[in-house]
Amino acid sequence: MTNVWLNRWFSVAYHYTNLIRNNEDGMKFTMYGTHPDPRHMSLQACDHAEVEPALPDADYVEFCLEFCQRNSIDVFIPRLKMLPIAAQVQRFESIGTQVIVCQDVPLLKKLMDKHEFYESVLETGIMEMPDYYVVNTVEQFQSAYAKLVEKGHKVCLKPTNSEGGMGFRVIDNNRDRLQDLFGAINRYVSYEEVVRLLSSVERFDDMMVMELLEGYEYSIDSLANSNGELLAAVPRRKAGGRLRLLDPVPELLAIAQRVAETYRIPYNFNIQVKYNHGVPKLLEINPRMSGGLHVSCLSGVNFPYLAVKSALGMDVPVQTPHYNILASHIEQPMLMKEMTNP
Template sequence: MKKVNIYFNRWFSVAFHYMNLIRNNEDGIPFQIFATHPDPQHMSLQGADVAGTEPALKGIEYVQFCVDFCRRNEIDIFIPRLHMLDIALHAPMFDAIGTKVLVCRDLDLLKSIMDKGRFYENVTDKGIMIIPDYHVVRTAEQFKVAYQDLVAKGHRVCFKPTETEGGLGFRIIDNDRIPLQELFGHVTPLISFDEAYRILSGEAFFPDLMVMELLEGYEYSIDCLADENGKLLAAVPRRKAGGRLRLMEHIPELELIAARVAETYKIPFNFNIQMKYSGTTPKLLEINPRMSGGLHISCLSGINFPYLAVKSALGGEVQPAGFADNVLASHVEQPLIMRINGESAVHDTVN
């Protein structure tokens, strides 16, 4: 059986797990996995059969690099993370060489999802989820008004850039901080209003910030699988359960939200919905139109999310999948010898 060639461009370290989940699939389909990253010793490359070094490019130049890489290596499936919007914009270039790209092709939706302010407006119009109270600001005075409004509504307040990944730029306003204790303790996301206002006042305008109510209940990451047309095939709500523990559990209202998101937006393949509770009400944090950083944990539910997305993209039949019982999981460090010039991985430096 001919091997299927899969390519991951610059991904997080957890792509190591995605690659092995695809490789160790239940159908016994053979895969050859390619990956590129600017750091030739990045952990994600350790899961690849063929690894390459990415150049520092943006826009159409980066897309052309990916197209050339796919053409040269006869890539069947491309799973992008870096510059996903540019790649989606030029997806026909990959179609022309026979490479299937696992990306949402609804460009307006993709642009909206990547800007949290715009997407909150979209969700509000659709009425499919509840969103936190928030303001989008660009000046220090707007920041002050937003903060005062949220406090008047009884909220604790946090803020983060509207265009960011993970926890980058996330801060919680806490006016009871003791700076000296923090200086000798762990780094925290806490900042006083006065300090934040002082910093922001140093610029006439700054990139959009979302100032919002701080949600203090459980945070759930709902890993979702859909077919190429956006039909939902699986959804697993996952949350932290103390320390390294992670709990995958059936939460009917969150599973219903996943179904509504899939029906409304038709995001194909793998995507992730982040919700956080305010009391008994789940509110949207964000949606990621890609595999989440914790997806390999959700696969312990028995659903091989990365492989099933690839199988669907290859035209295979994928049935709706569920998990019977709640699953409590954790992880331990695994020592690994880095393969730099090893026989099992060829590192092809690309200029």
């Protein structure tokens, strides 16, 4: 029996856990999960679950090491605090735990800071980038906004160190604010609102002011072996409502190959791109499983399990995904179970 632990993850870790357990090789796993919320959805598929503490980086790494040793964890799949964990990966390996994380700490640090990583991609030239500026004063924001508008762009903004859609806003000066007040919550703000808010402080955390990309957005779920050699890539996009299309766009598959060859990110990673005027441009690269990875597994590639298999030193061949799959999902009620190890 092989013991696998996922620390604080998103709710979709429920699917990752079941994908690892219900693998095509019939390999047996005991699944461990931790989260600050004892009733979090990610824990419901686990064989053993515990509440994890809120700790600073160094103390959290010690908690992780103790948890792995106490539970004889063979494979640890972290999301929370990947960077300090990666910096101590040899300590995990010394107690027999393989960690599914990018062990190139300088690269991982870049991947988690959009400005640093954008600069890196610009140097390599492996894909197109949106026009952007990094600002931390209102005057810099005003200058960046003016330059982007002069180039004919619509403008959006996002913190450089945010995850997913956190902090993303689109500048739109033609909104009916009263109608917005009575409508759904949205991501639109006016230029004047942004200037007013940013003027309230002398400096703020780094923020990217960039070209708004208005075409299709794709998540390219990618799998590599422990050496960073690409084994599979599945471009996935929204196809209206809850529909998702697994779409084998040649230029996106080529981007995944170039990213793998350039950065050698091991195991699971996700490339987010969005089109503008027919050109796919980089949004971000996440060195972890994506929130929609379970949908991409409908391609026949069991991304979470194959990453675990590779981490255990087993051979994982290049995969042949099935594409042109239209997928969706519905909610399903379920009975919650209490933790086995409160």
